[in-house]
Amino acid sequence: MNQDPWTDRVSAYADDDMEAAERAALEAHLRTCAACRGVLADVRALREAATALENPPPSRDLWPGIAARIREDGARVLPFEPRRTRWTAPRLAAAALAIVALGSAGLWLTRAAGPGPAAPGTPGTQVVLTAALPAVGEQDYEVALERLERTLDARREGLDPATVRVIDQSMAIIDAALADAERALERDPGSAYLNRHYDATMRKKIDLMRRAADATRAVS
Amino acid sequence: MVSALVLGVALLAAPQQQTDTTFAVNAGGRLDVDLLAGQVRVESWERNAVRVRATHDGTMEVDIRHGGDVVRVEAEARRGPPSPVTFLITVPRSYGVNVDGLSAPVEVHNVDGNLAVETVNGPVTVVGGRGRLELQTTNGAVTVRGARGSVRVGTVNQGITLEDVEGDVQAQAVNGHISMQNVRARAVDAETVNGSVSYRGAIQENGRYRFSTHNGGVTLHVPAGVSATFSVATENGTFDSDFPVQMQGRRRGDRATFTLGSGSARVEMESFGGRIELRRIGGGQDQR
Numbered sequence: 320m321n322q323d324p325w326t327d328r329v330s331a332y333a334d335d336d337m338e339a340a341e342r343a344a345l346e347a348h349l350r351t352c353a354a355c356r357g358v359l360a361d362v363r364a365l366r367e368a369a370t371a372l373e374n375p376p377p378s379r380d381l382w383p384g385i386a387a388r389i390r391e392d393g394a395r396v397l398p399f400e401p402r403r404t405r406w407t408a409p410r411l412a413a414a415a416l417a418i419v420a421l422g423s424a425g426l427w428l429t430r431a432a433g434p435g436p437a438a439p440g441t442p443g444t445q446v447v448l449t450a451a452l453p454a455v456g457e458q459d460y461e462v463a464l465e466r467l468e469r470t471l472d473a474r475r476e477g478l479d480p481a482t483v484r485v486i487d488q489s490m491a492i493i494d495a496a497l498a499d500a501e502r503a504l505e506r507d508p509g510s511a512y513l514n515r516h517y518d519a520t521m522r523k524k525i526d527l528m529r530r531a532a533d534a535t536r537a538v539s
Numbered sequence: 540m541v542s543a544l545v546l547g548v549a550l551l552a553a554p555q556q557q558t559d560t561t562f563a564v565n566a567g568g569r570l571d572v573d574l575l576a577g578q579v580r581v582e583s584w585e586r587n588a589v590r591v592r593a594t595h596d597g598t599m600e601v602d603i604r605h606g607g608d609v610v611r612v613e614a615e616a617r618r619g620p621p622s623p624v625t626f627l628i629t630v631p632r633s634y635g636v637n638v639d640g641l642s643a644p645v646e647v648h649n650v651d652g653n654l655a656v657e658t659v660n661g662p663v664t665v666v667g668g669r670g671r672l673e674l675q676t677t678n679g680a681v682t683v684r685g686a687r688g689s690v691r692v693g694t695v696n697q698g699i700t701l702e703d704v705e706g707d708v709q710a711q712a713v714n715g716h717i718s719m720q721n722v723r724a725r726a727v728d729a730e731t732v733n734g735s736v737s738y739r740g741a742i743q744e745n746g747r748y749r750f751s752t753h754n755g756g757v758t759l760h761v762p763a764g765v766s767a768t769f770s771v772a773t774e775n776g777t778f779d780s781d782f783p784v785q786m787q788g789r790r791r792g793d794r795a796t797f798t799l800g801s802g803s804a805r806v807e808m809e810s811f812g813g814r815i816e817l818r819r820i821g822g823g824q825d826q827r
Contacts, residue, residue: 341805
């Protein structure tokens with residue numbers, strides 16, 4: 320593993336969630352490491368995007384075209400629940416990584432509850448284009464997950480029952496952990512630990528789904 | 540463009556067939572193995588040659604190709620569903636190895652090149668070696684012993700065991716324990732959802748270490764003279780330490796920090812619902 324050990328700390332730095340000594344050390348590192356400066360710039364862009372979610376809706380409503388494309392794909396458009404958690408920089412970064420992991424490309428779209436034009440069939444949902452972000456996906460995070468879940472359901476017959484059982488059990492374990500974390504976040508939404516824990520667990524879910532999809536491809 | 544040389548092909552129908560072929564190669568090449576079912580064991584020797592031994596039935600075809608610095612071994616069904624193939628392959632010690640399996644336990648012994656193993660059903664075991672390790676399975680344990688090189692391992696179901704490893708570690712599990720004994724690494728990232736995480740080893744100056752689980756304990760055994768800044772986080776769990784620590788610095792959420800020695804390394808210990816323990820090697824609570 321050759322990753323710069325500071326890379327994982329840049330998000331905390333951007334969140335001002337860092338002791339003074341470590342902050343000073345990281346700032347010294349940033350002066351000499353272009354890669355970490357780039358990560359910091361990305362994280363700050365993500366934070367700005369998070370801030371934008373609280374702002375008035377974009378100048379044009381992008382949802383109709385997106386919804387049409389999703390319908391063309393045969394995807395079921397789910398009525399989103401109102402957002403319950405804050406889009407912290409780490410969470411946005413995790414979501415971006417998740418969509419990259421899902422292998423999609425195109426625009427970064429995310430959604431936010433609150434005022435603004437509701438998308439057809441999705442009350443209380445607003446789609447925001449954050450053009451400053453790198454191209455990571457043409458669908459919403461949750462929609463991407465939903466699609467992958469459907470793909471797995473459709474192809475699970477190709478896997479042997481023992482593998483399916485392991486995947487189902489593991490998914491249930493992860494979902495239970497996510498539910499624990501969600502409940503804790505409802506009590507303490509500002510907890511940096513809980514937010515990061517939730518994101519890490521969600522990444523595990525996505526990784527498991529990706530591995531399961533790879534397995535189905537291997538046997539097909 | 541190096542033309543491929545077909546060295547061995549299928550044997551005809553019989554209850555069990557044996558393939559056994561040896562051919563010369565250059566040092567420093569790579570072995571690629573691809574199979575759906577069976578098992579793979581790769582060993583090394585001091586010769587610049589590769590020996591492939593395979594046991595299979597007549598429905599399976601074993602294809603061995605050598606071109607350039609790559610030896611490719613594949614098992615495919617001639618007809619019907621694939622049946623298991625057992626491989627025992629010997630390569631030069633300097634070789635790298637890639638194994639891609641579906642339902643196949645994999646073992647690699649004393650190979651110094653980079654290793655990449657991915658299977659769905661079956662454990663993955665690596666003993667010795669000096670290359671970079673990337674080992675993934677879905678349903679099976681991952682075990683690494685005596686390796687010298689970075690280790691990146693993952694499993695969904697069952698545990699991860701690292702013993703006598705020198706090199707940075709990334710270990711990811713979902714339903715299983717992660718056990719690291721006698722690890723010498725400047726960076727460790729170990730995370731599971733349902734299982735404990737234990738670490739016994741050095742904490743190097745300026746190192747970065749993270750140990751995390753949702754449902755299970757986190758136990759670190761570190762030397763008495765450890766120098767690190769520790770961050771402890773839990774939602775429903777507890778923390779206990781052999782060291783006389785005082786939680787210092789600000790708290791955010793349920794995270795607390797304290798420093799031992801100069802604190803140059805950073806150690807994060809996280810368990811949503813389990814017990815977090817910091818033990819001194821040789822101390823009263825130290826139990827192997």
